[in-house]
Amino acid sequence: MNAYQNTIVENKLKALHKDSEKDHLRIGRGIVKSIFRPLQPIDFKNAYLPITKSQGQFLKKLIIENDCKSIIEFGTSFGISTIYLADAARQTGGKVISTELIEDKAHTAFQNVRDAGLIDYVEIKIGDAMKTLQSHNEAIDFLFLDGWKDLYLPLFQMLEPQFREGTLIYSDNMDMQGTKQFADYLLNRKSSYKTQIVDGGKAFLSTTL
Numbered sequence: 497m498n499a500y501q502n503t504i505v506e507n508k509l510k511a512l513h514k515d516s517e518k519d520h521l522r523i524g525r526g527i528v529k530s531i532f533r534p535l536q537p538i539d540f541k542n543a544y545l546p547i548t549k550s551q552g553q554f555l556k557k558l559i560i561e562n563d564c565k566s567i568i569e570f571g572t573s574f575g576i577s578t579i580y581l582a583d584a585a586r587q588t589g590g591k592v593i594s595t596e597l598i599e600d601k602a603h604t605a606f607q608n609v610r611d612a613g614l615i616d617y618v619e620i621k622i623g624d625a626m627k628t629l630q631s632h633n634e635a636i637d638f639l640f641l642d643g644w645k646d647l648y649l650p651l652f653q654m655l656e657p658q659f660r661e662g663t664l665i666y667s668d669n670m671d672m673q674g675t676k677q678f679a680d681y682l683l684n685r686k687s688s689y690k691t692q693i694v695d696g697g698k699a700f701l702s703t704t705l
């Protein structure tokens with residue numbers, strides 16, 4: 497049964513990663529449309545913008561090794577990362593709450609997670625994470641940040657009261673300009689967080705002290 501479930505997850509991830517390779521075409525169309533105004537999330541409504549397979553495997557390993565049960569994801573997109581997180585939650589007896597701003601993306605992610613046989617481990621909240629997670633009042637074991645970068649810091653600060661000692665925070669795209677303020681916040685709080693740069697400088701892994 498376990499081997500069968502593993503195969504379903506692997507096959508679904510393989511297909512989704514393959515489809516995501518066409519993102520450059522989808523993003524190109526979005527950029528053309530937005531030529532007269534700044535880029536907005538809707539310009540990426542057809543793009544996965546996913547984590548890599550090795551990042552996904554790293555997230556899964558972290559969750560299992562640290563027995564994380566309460567997992568929060570900011571930025572579901574079409575659910576590639578959600579499947580890695582949910583596959584880990586299946587093994588720890590945990591649950592993923594993921595959030596996606598664009599309704600169509602959230603519905604497709606739901607179907608993808610269901611196809612992977614993991615829907616029992618996932619709740620997808622539709623809307624702005626600053627609102628959908630506002631009333632989250634349970635301890636967080638693992639936080640994965642992968643939505644729009646200007647919200648990393650306010651979202652993190654909003655959820656900080658729910659961190660416990662040992663909460664893990666994996667923040668993707670920390671090499672982007674938009675995350676600089678958040679990076680400074682984390683790096684200046686050495687007495688609250690131990691932060692390492694991982695995935696070749698692309699991401700931060702922080703632990704609440």
Ligand SMILES: C[S@@+](CC[C@H](N)C(=O)[O-])C[C@H]1O[C@@H](n2cnc3c(N)ncnc32)[C@H](O)[C@@H]1O
Nearest residue numbers: 545546547571573576577596597624625643644
């Ligand atoms: C980089 S993609 C996420 C990729 C996904 N984590 C994966 O690896 O498969 C970022 C996603 O965050 C969503 N997003 C942006 N701002 C958001 C917000 N305020 N609340 C919820 N989702 C948001 C975007 O619509 C987009 O689908």
